[in-house]
Amino acid sequence: MADTRTVTQLFALDDLLSDEEKAIRDTVRKFGEDRIRPHIAGWFDEARIPAKELAKELGGLGVLGMHLDGYGCAGMSAVTYGLACLELEAIDSGIRSLVSVQGSLAMFAIHHWGSEEQKQEWLPRMAAGDALGCFGLTEPDFGSDPGGMRTRAVRDGSDWVLNGAKMWITNGSVADVAVVWAKTDLEQGARGIRGFVVPTDTPGFSAPEIRAKMSLRASVTSELVLQDVRLPESAMLPKAAGLSGPLSCLNEARFGIIFGSIGAARDCLETAVDYASTRMVFDKPLAAYQLTQAKLADMALEVGKGHLLAYRLGRLKDAGEVEPAQVSLGKLNNCREAIKVARECRTILAANGITLEYPVIRHANNLESVLTYEGTSEVHQLTIGRALTGEAAFR
Template sequence: MTPNPHDFLDVDRDLGDEERAIRDTVRDYARTELLPHVAGWFESGSIPDPRAVARGLGALGLLGMHLDGYGCAGTNAVSYGLACRELEAVDSGLRSLVSVQGSLAMTAIHAFGSEEQKREWLPRMAAGEAIGCFGLTEPDSGSDPGSMRTRARREGSDWVLDGTKMWITNGSVADVAVVWAGTEDGIRGFLVPTDVPGFSANVIHGKISLRASITSELVLDGVRLPGDAALPLAEGIRAPLSCLSEARFGIVWGVAGAARSCFEAALDYARTRTQFGRPIGGFQLTQGKLADMLVDVNHANLTALRLGRLKDEGLLHHSHVSFGKLANVRAAQRVAATARSVHGANGITLEYPVMRHMVNLETVATYEGTEEIHALTLGRALTGHSAFR
């Protein structure tokens, strides 16, 4: 049987029936409801109605889909990964929305929140009726979140928060922000309703990447919260880092989708673009490029599926996730750049998805841990010595 160019190694053959159904449902929805609009959103640098997008994703069961209870779908890790892959095949900004909502904000509440906090927020967030964001990164604290300057101090039974968070997806449309702050007892997590006095979110403009996504600066100026706003089980830097590992798992799958989209666009273009009297796909150099992209796309899917199976078996280590993010983002960047070259001048336009994916991947390579951070994580796993400090 001739291999399928779109899944050359037949990786998806190893999916179960429910996993295939989720893959197909998300793919159809993303292509029908989101893809026709995403180039326009990217060009304008805005999503006209992000809440409608969130409700649509919630109705499909994609928000916090890997969590159990409280209105969440409770799927396995591979199913969640497949959803991320199909969303990012359309645009990284859409997968970011789902990752931040489900793997960061909702996971923090699910893992570290009180029963009351879970009941208050998770059902509405799962439905897309409430949007969350995750306030960890700061202007001077990115790869080293332990150096954050945001502080929470006790005043009677209340908490008072002061500080600034930066590069926060969903920040200006969120109903609740999961904010991490230093206290006299170490780093703690807090649920901050975005309508409280002293909280403001400013949209970051001028982005050249991830434009079909809302990115904001959060400012906390004497934000007063009741004592029960703290996540009771979130103590220390390991709490937010565990949430980041969940989000990174989604990235491992998501960028495989972006790579596939670029490869498929290049393959179609090479078959139809004629120069020197024949399709450019008939020239050796173009075929070499297509072969390189094919290998990267299939390697990325194999890596994602392997990590998904490990996660479902309870065997996934955070260094495995670092391996996946490092390898798959690199592969996706190579594929996007090569696909852009196959398209020639047409590749820089929004008529084709490759340049949009190419610049989006520059952001994906940076957030949730830079390439250097994941390389050092692997180095520590190999040698037993940390190079971070």
């Protein structure tokens, strides 16, 4: 077989990373290849994942909340965290989702908006993987418009009582703590959105798992049901008021997706190159045909560009200069191109591409979810449009 070059080599991507960043990336890659890849197709097929067990191992690896400082967190750079997301999603989007929800949603909410007591109680255990978290924002009737949520928190003496439901919540059924957002009557009579740290063993809280998914099957997805869930005053996140709280958390999670989605695309492309190099068609390798090489070249271009975009946004984030519209650029482009790459790679593998013997159809199915969660493509287009024109076209 002729000598081949990877996308990393074609774009000289390693030249853009420090030795430490490459070392941590390689450590996460090895963990994924050795510990998870041998099992992931079976987990996907059976729609299960040993979430608690993996959380402890991922905590030991140091990737849970790795971009946060203190409280047992590694305090790594945004780029390093992104590279970890990329390598985990190159295995499966469900694994990256577990890490993103734990670190960029639940832990970030407590770290950024919580009290010192809340941080001390939860963050060290969550960083170690001894406690799993989930993030309750999306509702059955309110996804892209979180301000329309119906979940309510009502004062009762010094306590808060929560009622409502959340939907499509990763880690929900296995979580030890849920960060739940609800409307209150605070802020001088106006309804204000506030966050609450809810231990999942609180009476009235339940999290039935959502079954029969065709995407993110190696991931726990749940509904959260809150029926007269009584919480003390200390359960409220004291520093978050209004939508800025949950939206800041979503922006953190979207950043990880920018890297993660392109990791899934890379894995599809590498699989297609390997397959085409050994699959014989009309007495020569499939890779020797012009049409196949045209597909591979176009996909390599998009995967490489996706890496460059992710790295650039990571550097901006580390400098404290990244803006939400720029995160939307990355999420929109990399998710949209990743799912196109997965589908095109499936055509190269032909009938073999629909089996779990190869990762391509699994990535393609997972990316159907990644494309729309943490903001649909349409929402990100409008966010970018607002940045370009100054006009908000959401309504």
